[in-house]
Amino acid sequence: MTGESDHIVTESAARIFADLAEPQTINRVDDSTWKAPFWQALADAGLPLAWVPEQLSGAGATLADGFAVLGVAGRFAVAVPLAETLLAGWLLTRAGVPAPNGPMTIAPSRPSDRIIFDADGTLSGSVIGIPFASEAQHIAVLAHGHEGLVVALVAATDCTVSEGQNVAGDPLNIVRFQRVKPVRHGRAPVGLDHAELMSMGSVSRSVQIAGALESILSLSVSYANERVAFERAIGKFQAVQHNLARLAGEAAAALAVSGSAANTITRSDSFDEAAFVEGASAKIRCAEAATEGARIAHQVFGAIGFTNEHVLHRFTLRALAWRDDFGNESYWANELGRHVAKRGAEEFWPMVASR
């Protein structure tokens, strides 16, 4: 994931984020006027449809490039549906369904939720925890039909979208499909299923969490070097240094495992056992890192980090919120544990060593 092309892509993404969605600036303004110009710049750079090939009017970037952009988005705690639109574009593309412009999201986003594609060509069902549904123009849906799975593109206005938000204040909605006719749809390709969608979403969230933790670490270290207490920078106190070393460990673990999972998906042609194990591990370990990393960072910052005025919560609360999308760590741990148990002790080390 450190090839030439993702450097260019991530640099241009970082420039847009820094210019138009700099966390400190956004945190100071009390409205969402920054969102429209920011989204426009992202769209002009082809980032939201990075995973849509050029023949379907996307940017045709590689999976690796897209994950690299999500890492940068995590570092900026970007609060627009960039990851969701990337994922929607990816899902639509898998079924050859052309992607529209504008912000999208993806459904379902919870492992136990299902949407039904009826014989009359309409969608029914109710799904919870859909990120940014209230800001999306379209929803890319994976639905269960009589003849197998279907990928459908739905106008958000055709659905009932409830008000709601995650702990970071970003939209998180219940979406009801009541005999909704898709704008277009296509049959899901062989191999694409609910589990793969959850996994792809989880790896994306893991990459975002790792990015957020990188920023959390950097902010915390800077603060510890500046803030003086007892006549010393607090970063000179061993207790604080050890806390920050632990935070670095959590950020490192998240970076390594999310990078590994993204790299695995990037390199494989199909959603195989390796992708499952890597994706599940990434979500479990990154969620654990978010929990521990956010806790340590807030401890380092003390009261100021707990204020609305301070930028820290933009990162910590998003990292915490992202744990829950596309299966939380408990869900994936149960799945992974069952998988390993079923394969048995003799198969375990060969599986670990094959990664």
Next chain:
Amino acid sequence: MSTNLQFDQIRLPSECDALRQEVRTFLAEEIAKGTFDPYRPGHGDSHDRAFSKRIGARGWIGMTWPKKYGGHERSFLERYVVTEEFRVANAPVRSHFVADRQSGPILLKYALERVKENILPRICRGELCFIIGMSEPGSGSDLFAAKTKAKKSDKGWRINGSKIWTSNANIADYMIGLFRTSPPTPENRRHGLTQFLVDMKTPGIKVNPIYQMSGQQDFNEVVFDGAFVPDDYVLGEIDGAWKQATSELAYERSGPERFLETFYLMLELIRAIGPQPDTRSAEGLGRLVAQLHTLRRMSVSVAGMLQAGKEPVVEAAIVKDLGTIWEQNLPNRVRELTAFLSPEIANRVTLEEQLAFATTIAPKLTIQGGTTEILRGIIARGLGLR
């Protein structure tokens, strides 16, 4: 000094697959002939000279060293595969492991040509056991407080004092020791220590066993009473040992042995909960699997970055910090996750034996080779806090 952490996505190259199969076949044969019992870590001797020689004959010691010293000029990633397969099998590698991991690389870098020609090929053949002479009764993590003296004499040095917690001194052929050759200076308290190669058969060296709480005995006190070390055995700069702690430390810190020490409990846990575990067991196992996979991917990444000539000092320290805490906590996690299982499970005896053993060795895992506190200091320095 930076908070930028880097973990390149390193996958073991394909030549490692064939090597891994060779090692597994070798280990299966050794287990079949009764050389060691993979289910009973800590039982029997953890060192076995004859076994080490067979490993040497396979070309699996000194794998990365130049051929002219008996090495095999293979990659660090190939060495990584061999190390992890031996570790996971609980194979008794004590008698050659230290020489292979750190003593040999130090000799390669700092020893005289004739010393290298004499000693390195014997390490590669699995004939020599090396030990590390660092800690002293008054100097543990604080290496630079070492007091054991090396005093210049005709054609060599006379050593007086003692080293302690010296693992394997009772079976060792050579020590690489850190001795005081000058007092520290006011400007640099690290000044004045020199690394020496010491032949353990030298008159004036006495090894006293120290029994550990785990029932093992590999700790020792090594007492020097005027033991003579020839000039040839000075390693590197006199008084300048502090400059010599280089990237080898990253290898020492980030290898698979830094998180696989209690790995056998993962296998016993999987056997205990069976193919259809309840939610509690499955979730508990799944988290451990994810944590282990993460550690291994980090460790492989560091090995690959070192192979590529990078210096991931902070990343290596992080691998050891996270890895040793993980392997230390594993016995208790497995104990908790098996608490409600039927007493009738088939591997009950093995599991309990392993838990008892792992519980007694767990405290040392975050102490040996650099304590958690020292590691976090290194990480903090790398982050720019010191």
